[in-house]
Every structure is written in C-alpha cells, then in structure tokens.
Amino acid sequence: QKEVEQNSGPLSVPEGAIASLNCTYSDRGSQSFFWYRQYSGKSPELIMSIYSNGDKEDGRFTAQLNKASQYVSLLIRDSQPSDSATYLCAVSYSSASKIIFGSGTRLSIRP
C-alpha cells in the first residue's frame, strides 16, 4: 500500500468554481502535511502546510486536515486558468524525517 494516495485525475473544473483535491495517508504518526503545485517542466512549489486538525486558509486556498480519518484536502476557490497544474500532497513524520509525496492530481481549469 502506498503511503500517500491521490487521485491522478485529470480533474476538470470550470473557471470560477471550487476545485477540491483529496489525499489519504497511511502512517498515523504523520505530523506535517503539505500541498505543492507543479507546473509542467517546473519544480514543485509549496502552496500550503498544515500541522493540526481543522482548516487553514490562505487567500483562495484552504487546506483541511482530519487525522482521525488520515485525510487531507485542498480547496481552491474562484479557480483560475493559472491554477491548472499538478497538485502534490506530501506527508512527513517529524522535522528530521523524510517527506513522502503522493503521485499528484492533475487539475485543469476550463474557461
């Protein structure tokens, strides 16, 4: 079983709508959770980090964490064509441990 699982997509969302990206993880001891965005041919860049249960909002982005269900999600409000990218979920056990990535979800925002 993969440690971090994501639906590979593609997920197609109309411009202006909410895009919802989901991720599950297997290690109950995981402490840190991240969402990265990766444009084609570029390196991943951090969008959000979340460390405790609940919601964390940053502009149009909201990360949600539910440790009991081992589930983390990313909501993108008012989706823009520039949001079209692959979104990677990542999980880490501690500050001195490895960071494990999911395989990514490809998001396409249609005008």
Added chain:
Amino acid sequence: DVKVTQSSRYLVKRTGEKVFLECVQDMDHENMFWYRQDPGLGLRLIYFSYDVKMKEKGDIPEGYSVSREKKERFSLILESASTNQTSMYLCASSLGTGNTEAFFGQGTRLTVV
C-alpha cells in the same frame, strides 16, 4: 529566499558511466533530499540526509548512493548508469526543526543512452 541549486539542468550519459548529480543549498538547512520523478509515478524518494555524513535510504535506493561531506552540499551518485535511470532528478532541502516544508532545486533531466 531559500535557494537550492542543482549543478546541471540537462545531462546525457552513457550506460555504465559513473554519474554525479550535485545539489547546494544556501539556507543552512539540516535536511536534504533526492527524489526522482517519472510520469504517473510522482516523486519517489531515493535518499535523504538529516545531518552531515548522515543518510537514510528512501523508497528506491537501489543503484544509487549519496554523499554529504558539508552541510550545504548533497550529492547523488549513480554507480553504473543504466537506461532505467533516465528520469528527472529533484533535490530539496528543509530546515529540520519547526516548519519542515521542503524547497526544491530546478531539477536535472538525466538521459542515459
């Protein structure tokens, strides 16, 4: 801003060659990572290092080794390059205390022929 620099953007090597991929970070980060990225497989961890001379295997260490003699530099070594090691290689670093998010270099596209 954190800067993670990989020595080459594109590299072409022959089968059987010993290949060195170099990565340098300028923010005094404790942790450094090497990943490879292949279509449909996401980022897979090859090795990571949490201190100078310390290393741990990731999910796919076979055929690779690493070296971290100085805190800012983390090298990935392909002992005898094979065609199935053709991939995008990404180096990353993280602080190691408190916030643990990783910052990535620009990537090295390695082709083994």
